[in-house]
Amino acid sequence: MPRYTAPTKDTQYILHDVLNITEAGIPGYDELEAEFTGAVLEEAGKISSDVLAPLNAVGDRQGCVLENGVVRTPDGFRDAFEQVKSGGWTGLDMPEEYGGQYMPYVLGTAVGEMFSGANQAFTMYQGLTHGAASAILAHGSDEQKDTYLPRMVSCEWTGTMNLTEPHCGTDLGLMRTKAEPQDDGSYRISGQKIFISAGEHDMAGNIIHLVLAKIAGGPEGIKGVSLFIVPKFLVNGDGSLGARNGVACGNLEEKMGIHGNSTCVMNYDGAVGYLLGEEHKGMRAMFTMMNEARLGVGMQGLALAEAAYQNALDYARERLQGRDVTGAKNPDGPADPLIVHPDIRRSLMDQKSFAEAGRAFILWGATLIDRAHRAGDKDADGLISLLTPVIKGFLTDQGYDMTVQAQQIYGGHGYIEESGMSQFTRDARIAMIYEGANGVQALDLVGRKLAQDGGKHVMAFFDLVKSFIKDNAGQDDAFDRDFLDPLKAASKDLQAAGMYFMQQGMKNPHNALAGSTDFLHLFGHVCLGLMWARMAKASGDALANGTSDAAFHETKLATGRYYMARQLPATALHLARIQTGADTVMALDAENF
């Protein structure tokens, strides 16, 4: 069975040595001393390794079962959920007035990586609830907040997001679910929603569904969509549970992975719903959940890559097969361990250099969210809005590839379910799809985010890279050569791609959109390159200052050099593809395929 060891040390390094969070000037961050975050992460790591990880394979094997309208989660999930709740983990970054601890989002993200890496299917129950609670927090009335939030923050009640219908996923304007206004101000919701994660299960006293629907008589298309709170059990004025609402799970989907999470067909049959936010402004309210959810999904991509990597590394060290071509490394044994072989090294370095920079990227992104939410910093808000599709799309595409690479190191044993390596791959696959398939992320990035506010945020990103290079160049030749020069070249490729889109996209938007996925990946590489340059700077400083942990920082530098030399040059390929425009992509008529 696979192991999971929380990357506590690495997370601490990123928070304190690289991001210097206590000096970031963000409200709430001054409490985040290394000793404090270390204690929190240590505890989160324990519950991840000891409680959640052992249930990962159980969840995959048993899946969820629907019987008489009731969904049974896998053995052990209920107990584990109680432990997570009683440890206060569900409300880590939620407001204190609703029972949370109001710690910064960055700390919630660091813990989230650990929980997801240990057991993604399990952690989704909590993750969806967090997203739904955030939407109620942002858009709910005081009464709605008081009614739902205390018990959602504690996960006594869980939450869901209901967007997709059988005929519409990305294009929500096609939605058919209807909301009929009632005299008492409530609505009656009718329709079918599919792919509803945690839509029904046995771990919570109530389930609070957030449901997109069209109010009868409202505008056509996406402008007529509103968001509703539809509780599984109605809630009485005194907070006690009332009647069962007209919502039921009609079916559970059989999926490639995340078997431990119930993916439900939800049927709404005149269910009582309460408008959340304004009429016909449902998409705005939903995006509160979606943006947070997209970061959370990017985090899953990274988390599973890390989990799979840890096991691939163990296997590469233990499995004896063949000899180092330059001479036996384990001469007394029957063969050398896999890790002596250069191609195995390459794969491990791919995985390691991705996971560590991906972690820095997601935690940096979380600090931008904190800066936006807690300090009202509009620039940070704009920058994270730009980076959200990159975080979601790049970290999940690459994260998936890394689970495939980790599985590959196991050879035939990786294909056998017993090793657990297949589960990482199958679970990671969903992250490329949900919360907006990665092609939609690329479209969002190129079609919307690049030009947002007159292109201000992408210019800010370029300035940030330039400033970093300028501030740190000329002090150390090796650092300039290994880190700053490649970063400069990659950033130049990104700018050239942006320039191409501006010039050629004006003539024909297809010229930009045909390169959207390449652009997303190009952007992602530049972000990870920037992260490695920042980590190399931090580790270089630590070594110069005579750190007692030289091996850790030397390893960081070596891992970063690998990424800059072997992965970052991908930017040139992406740029080359982008600059061929739409001609060859759109050459065929649809009927000639």
Added chain:
Amino acid sequence: MPRYTAPTKDTQYILHDVLNITEAGIPGYDELEAEFTGAVLEEAGKISSDVLAPLNAVGDRQGCVLENGVVRTPDGFRDAFEQVKSGGWTGLDMPEEYGGQYMPYVLGTAVGEMFSGANQAFTMYQGLTHGAASAILAHGSDEQKDTYLPRMVSCEWTGTMNLTEPHCGTDLGLMRTKAEPQDDGSYRISGQKIFISAGEHDMAGNIIHLVLAKIAGGPEGIKGVSLFIVPKFLVNGDGSLGARNGVACGNLEEKMGIHGNSTCVMNYDGAVGYLLGEEHKGMRAMFTMMNEARLGVGMQGLALAEAAYQNALDYARERLQGRDVTGAKNPDGPADPLIVHPDIRRSLMDQKSFAEAGRAFILWGATLIDRAHRAGDKDADGLISLLTPVIKGFLTDQGYDMTVQAQQIYGGHGYIEESGMSQFTRDARIAMIYEGANGVQALDLVGRKLAQDGGKHVMAFFDLVKSFIKDNAGQDDAFDRDFLDPLKAASKDLQAAGMYFMQQGMKNPHNALAGSTDFLHLFGHVCLGLMWARMAKASGDALANGTSDAAFHETKLATGRYYMARQLPATALHLARIQTGADTVMALDAENF
């Protein structure tokens, strides 16, 4: 449920317009007139679509079941196997004296793609038998051939390959299975083999296991390995079945995919075995099977990419979601079909341009095998030996990626097992692993094949590319620009990589091996680029000659232009990575990961 339509027209095009097989001067090829191959492929296509494809999901869902030592295959497999047998498909390219039709290997490969695309798990029963029969044909005594081949060619009896043991896969020198010589010239085989595809099942009267084992007292390591024929039921002198042999299926593995094929733990407990070929020369004999099997696995990568693509294309045409950014294409409908979106096009073109060139590559490879075997052409033998790891590694890595891309087009529906898209991905995953994991293919290519016979075969490949460019340049500017120039650039990258290996690999072999996977992919891209250039030439000629099927050839040219513009530039990235050598790859000590 997914559909499968055999690519008969495209295969015919490659055989006759591109490879001009009837003029190839290979014994047996003069019979391969277009009318004849068309009739064979048409029939193979029918059985693929009508018999095998409908059982693909059944096999995935039911899997195989082991009860009291008997393995039950999924519903319908037995009947389908009878149809395949009675149609004579199992002996298509086997000698007539053993009941085959002795058609060229290239035709067997074309049919094999169809069967594998329709149902990989099912087709493996036949494929393994073919491999085992080939080994007996090449290394068996006349008596062994007479005893086993007639019933293996007809698949009345099936065959297996037994290499892997729990502690040894790639490194077969670690093998523990023992063979004790008996007075009557037979051996007693004892040991455990794992991952034995089709090791036990209910579709054949006997199963002929080819088993690697060490003869007691023989040389250590790989030099002491011999190959044995171990029938499930002993065969009497008159050909009737005798006693059950001491071999049994101990367990079935639960796997990520190919559930319809039984993957067995095989226990040999003093089983009677007969030496196949010479003592201690088992690896040589086994490689007869392995090389053929490797081509067959490369073919699976391509076949599943094609099957997944067909369904992704259907879905992209039917699913209405969003609008073309340049104006509605389906103004009377609620939305446009997915295929209007540039990023969906990009993905479809990736898949299409890969599948068609991959098909040309595998069929060209098959003609090299025919040339080697039927005409005794040693150069062809050397060239296909060089290309075998490229075909296996590149076509399966890329083929898998294409199934992932096809699945992605379905969005959330692709993650649900009901759509069948997950099965393509899960089934395709094994092809990167079995018959030598792709990292081992890369090692074989760079560590062995490149330098084989003094580098003669790789030089021959470069000459072949050069001659093609020289012979066809200067006649059509567009052809030169779109096809020959990119091919020249890519081939130059490949030569530069080879040169780097020669120079730097001498100093330290790790410098070559650290780039082995990149080299395999670089090589693969050049091969597909060459295939596209050849197809573009053929289609250009057809158009110049006033073909009646201009749309087909225009589509070929457009698809080829896409590959040359968007995929072939990957060679530069692979070269850049290769030229960084082993420094960053091997920088860390194993304990510092």
